[in-house]
Amino acid sequence: MNQSLLRSMENNIDPDMEKGKVSKESLNKSRVKNTELIETSLPLMRDIYKMVEGTGFMVVLCDQDGLLLKTIGDKDILKKANKISFVEGADWSEETVGTNAIGTCIKERVPLQVVHDEHYMKICQEWTCSASPIYGRNREMIGVLNVSGPYEKVHPHTLGMVVSIARAVENLLELKEKIRRNELMQSYLEATVNSLTSGIILVSLQGDIIQANKTLLDMIQLGEAELIDQKIEHVFENKLFSDGVSIFGAIKDRDIRLRFKGGKSPIHVLLNSKPVYQGQSQIGSLLIFQEIQKVRQLVNKLTGNRANITFKEIIGENALFIRSINEAIAASNSPSNVLLLGESGTGKDLFAQAIHNESKRRNMPFIAINCGAIPRDLLGSELFGYADGAFTGARKGGSSGKFELADGGTIFLDEIGEMSLDMQVLLLRVLQNREITRVGGHKVLPVNVRIIAATNKNLKEEVQKGNFRHDLYFRLNVLPIKIPSIRERGDDSQLLASHFIDLYSRKIARKIEAVHPSYMEAIKKYNWPGNVRELQNVIERSLNRVTSDILSIDTLPEEILSIYEQNAPHNDSNSTKNMIQKQMLVQVLLDCNYNYSKAAKKLNISRSTLYRWMERFNLK
Ligand SMILES: Nc1ncnc2c1ncn2[C@@H]1O[C@H](COP(=O)(O)OP(=O)(O)OP(=O)(O)O)[C@@H](O)[C@H]1O
Ligand SMILES: [Mg+2]
Incomplete structure (x- = not known):
């Protein structure tokens, strides 16, 4: 108190001042800034007011500068307060009115009571005031709660009451902030989960579906009501969901056809699960579904299983070559198998890609497989995939082969002449029935794949030598396209040379002004x-x-x-x-x-x- 008195005198405050200073403008500004403080404090202020009602006391809320934001009290006491301008909008800082509960509480940062002539200004000396700071996050002071009344009624309990109400305001503000943050977090999580490309189901250990994201609902075409709070085994038919164990273990990349109760058609998905724990004990499982079609599209994108070339990028003006191009364009939209014949390096690969890109299948996968480059005993599982447990070390759930990956698109069987006779039998079956069976499996899977084969061998000769099956040759040779060698293409060598000179000079950033005629001659x-x-x-x-x-x-x-x-x-x-x-x-x-x-x-x-x-x- 002595410190405060000294400060008040140093500030040259006139103790005989008759009124405090009031500013409507500061009040409006501060009320806008402190809306939340006011809204949170008001109900609690009313509560204490009820306790002191009729005893000549009033309750006051101030901002952190000592400006009165809100006053509640009996008519008489408010009238008395009005006389000394102790009203909403008044500045009750120590700098302005000297020692008083509100201003000094702000200066000292502690709850305090100022009684009778402890007040610096004479006009305040009929009062007793008890004030407590209100702290916000990070312990910064955001306001003051004060109760004032006639000085003769001073009681130490009043201060205690003011302090506990100030604490209650602080707690309430903190709670509101937490709720607000939770809501933000919630909408953040929802947005994140719904933007995932995987479908997600959260199941409790009892098998109840707790939550599912939007991707999943879109994927399985069911409404939230048909899923949430249902038993998972009532929604899906696969044994995996009803055996009570599988989905609660960790499932990794399991390839399943998701079957529904009630006859909706199954969906081919990749399933992963992740146990959910509370402390040490498992309380549920997160099931993550990815549509195989989408996974494949992604895999194709990442592994370059895409055709990049179009006919526009294939260079050549020679008549024989143009004839091949025209045959290829015509073959593009025929469903028949294409056989590309040509020496090494003539552009068979390019033709296969361009045919795919010219066809209606252009947005579907283009999968190339070099039959000569894959060890013979691996080619089967490469092409047709393998079933669960097909051989030791086989991945759980099996794996899909190139034919499945190419579903809806084109498969390019390069160096078909290198294929073993055993494999030729299997391939023939696929060409005849348009379905495949995974190695070691029984299930027959339909595939819709366009086949383009290529070889630099003379397949007819290979048939005669007994190295290539006649029936397969017959099936593949529906649309044969022969690509001429450079020797047969006249001036195309120079055309191609100019094209590549242009291409590589740009690539290595070297300006070529002229090509020596002898260069082209050579x-x-x-x-x-x-x-x-x-x-x-x-x-x-x-x-x-x-x-x-x-x-x-x-x-x-x-x-x-x-x-x-x-x-x-x-x-x-x-x-x-x-x-x-x-x-x-x-x-x-x-x-x-x-x-x-x-x-x-x-x-x-x-x-x-x-x-x-x-x-x-x-x-x-
Ligand atoms: N007409 C063409 N225009 C532009 N580039 C071409 C043309 N023909 C071939 N090429 C280029 O030549 C290279 C060889 O072509 P491609 O791989 O298609 O030949 P291939 O017949 O499949 O050969 P292989 O029998 O050795 O597999 C590629 O880099 C390709 O870009
Ligand atoms: Mg090739």
Whole structure:
């Protein structure tokens, strides 16, 4: 109290002041800011008021600066308070009115009682006031609760009562904050769970469905009412849900057909479960369902089981080649099997993808399998999948094969000529019946798959040699498409070369101004046993070897150069090679405005060599 008195005197407050200071504007501002404090405190203030009603006391709520926000009291006491401006909007801080319960409580941060002449201002001295701070989160003061009345009625219990009501306000505010946070958390969780692409069911240990997310309801096409609070074994027919154990253990990637009571058609899903614990004991299980179709689409996306190529990206103008392209386009929308025939590197892969992308199946999977690259005894399970327990180490629940993965789409059986005779029998059965049986399994699964096969072998010969089944050949050979080799494609080698030069120069960010004519001559002369793949590789390597912006013949590999040299005329002054070299030299000199050092640089030769060339071609 003494400290407060000293402060009040230092602040030069006039103890004879007749009224406090009131501001309507500050009141309105503070009420808006403190809406929650007021709403929370009011019912409790009314409660204490009821206790002191008729005893000449009033209850006051202030903001953290000592501004009176709310007063409750008898008419008489309010009138008395009005005389000294102890009213809503009044500033009762210590800085303004000197020692008083509200202002000093704020300064000292403790509950306190100010009685009679302990008040600094004379006009307050008929009063006794008890004030307690109200704290918010992080212990910052957010307001003051005060009870005032005639000084002769002072009682220490009043302060105790004010303190406990202030605590009650604090608790209530904290509770409200918790509820608000819980609601936020709840809507956050709901949004998260409903945005998952997996369907989720929460079951209690008694088998009651407690909760399911929106994805699941959409997936199984049932309403919430048909699911929530139902026994899980009443909704689904699979034994797994009724044996009382399975779903409460941890299930990992179990491939099941989810069957419903009541005859709805089953859904093919992947099931995972996760036990839910309370402390040490399990109280339920979280069941996570993923639709196989969707999983496959995702797998296909991630593993590149997609066709990227369209016919637009296949380069070639040669008539024979165009004929193959047209046959392939025509085959795209036929359901019949396609057999692509062609030497290695002619573009069989490209054709298969383009056919798929041109067909109605373009948005479904395109699954390629290289029959020659997979060990013979694994090809069966690769193609058809395997059943649960098909062999030691087989995954629980089995695994789907490429035919199942390609369901609705296209399967590309590359190097079909390498397939073993046993496998050919199985494949034939699939082609005939359009259904598969997993290795080691009994269930027959229908598949809707378009088949494109390819080989660089002469299958007819293989049939004659007894390496390939005649009936399978007959089934696959419905729409044969022969892709010509580069040797058969005339000028397409140069067209393809230009295309790849363009492609790779951009890729390695090297500007190529011109291609030396001898370069293209060499490309044309070579017979490309590895076809387009070889050409593509040669060009890529050649571009990595260029040192100037003119692509010259010396960037080509030895075997191509030697073929070129064998056929090229000798270095006579009249030879074509020299003609070409002369043309190029003239072109470069013109381009460089006869600036010799520039021209030499562009040709990647020294200046003296340039002079020699010019002399040789009579250009000096
Ligand atoms: N007409 C073409 N236009 C553009 N690029 C092509 C063309 N033909 C083939 N290619 C390219 O050549 C390479 C080989 O093509 P692809 O893999 O389709 O040949 P393939 O006949 O399947 O060969 P293999 O028999 O060795 O499997 C690929 O990189 C492909 O992009
Ligand atoms: Mg291929």
